[in-house]
Amino acid sequence: MRSFRSRLLAVFVVVGLVFTGATVQIAFAKKPYPSQQEVLDARKNVATKKAMITRLQGIIADLTNEQTALEKTAMIKAEKYNQAKDEEAAMATKVADLQTKVEAAAAEAEQAQTQLAQIASQMWRDGAAGTSLNLFLNSEKAGNLLYQLGAQEKIAQSSDQIYQEAIQRQQYASSLESQLKDAKAELAVKTAAAKTALQEARAAASALQEKVDEQKKLNRTFTAQLALLENLSASLEQQRIQGLIDEARQNDPNATGPIDAPSLYEVGPPDTDKVNIAFNFGRAQLGERYVLGGMGPNVWDCSGITKASYQAAGIYIGTHSATNQFYNMASKRRLIPVKDAVAGDLMWYSYTDDFNGDKYHVVMYLGQGMILEAPNPLRTVRIVPLRYGDLFRYAGRPSP
Secondary structure, three states, rough: OOOOOHHHHHHHHHHOOEEEEEEOOOOOOOOOOOOHHHHHHOOOOOHHHHHHHHHHHHHHHHHHHHEEEEEEHHHHHHHHHHHHHHHHHHHHHHHHHHHHHHHHHHHHHHHHHHHHHHHHHHHHHHHHHHHHHHHHHHHHHHEEEEHHHHHHHHHHEEEEEHHHHHHHHHHHHHHHHHHHHHHHHHHHHHHHHHHHHHHHHHHHHHHHHHHHHHHHHHHHHHHHHHHHHHOOOOOHHHHHHHHHHHHHHHOOOOOOOOOOOOOOOOOOOOOOOHHHHHHHHHHHOOEEEEEEEEEEOEEEEHHHHHHHHHHOOOOOOOOOOOOHHHHHHHHOOEEEEHHHHOOOOOOEOOOOOOOOOOOOEEEEEEEEEEEOOOOOOOOEEEEEOOOOEEOEEEEEOOOO
């Protein structure tokens, strides 16, 4: 039977295949669980005891990895929701702006139409057609009549210009109304997409919670059985198991450290004072709950706490979205190879190495291999060792 660490590493490689285009369902093998009597009997023989320990560790590893896969799903769905809300908000702003422009353009078109009607009415009353007859019968007043004729031509030219402007304003108003109609239709699509994304994110969080509730009792049982076999307290055994899981994730041979990447441009050192403000804000939230879309005062998600922490330092890092925060750093030319990251930099997790691919999770790097994060619906805001699996090759520096 493979070792506990090897089992973990193998499953984490498989987990990386969860989202490649369509969602792939992972089928974890169901194991027959040992009874309490089997565990007690295993204590009588060293080899049997060792085999039972390995068996129990394998079962716990499988349960943990099922949960890990669901955690990643929940994070991805949460990020999709944040992006959808960003797009909906941007389109709503566009609709509001177009609505204002449509109203102004309609008022200008109406004013031009009124002015044109007034001029046409005045010309009809003045009888412009009689000018030539007056010039023939009253040649001695030619100068005055020529003056009138010139004045009428000027009026005609002015009227034509006003007419053309009226047409242009009507066309402009019509064009804006068409744009507004399309924008409202697109807003409806964005709103529906955001609603769907929220439902999917909630469903993923619910599936995760359901799995946790299902496994909680089993984990307590297996941890207690291991503690019995190894003469440890249940709490120490749980810490030991968690330590093995964390170590296995960080020491995955397929992700032994940050991926090497070329420098894109020169990025200055961080502003230590501002970084410390962001850190102090983040640390003040330790232990607070993860809630999808949370950005304080006492609930958070991953991009919510990074945004709020740097906001406390007077720095805008992007919208409430891990992907948007990455693009914001990229647009400001503040990306550095993740291997060169220092305290205060942002790091992202992604299922693809594509520069333009979605980033499903963002954390603040504290230095010395530690990160501060709001990970998923099962966890609270925490400081933990940096995990290298899925770690994107570029980090961002908000305060150069």
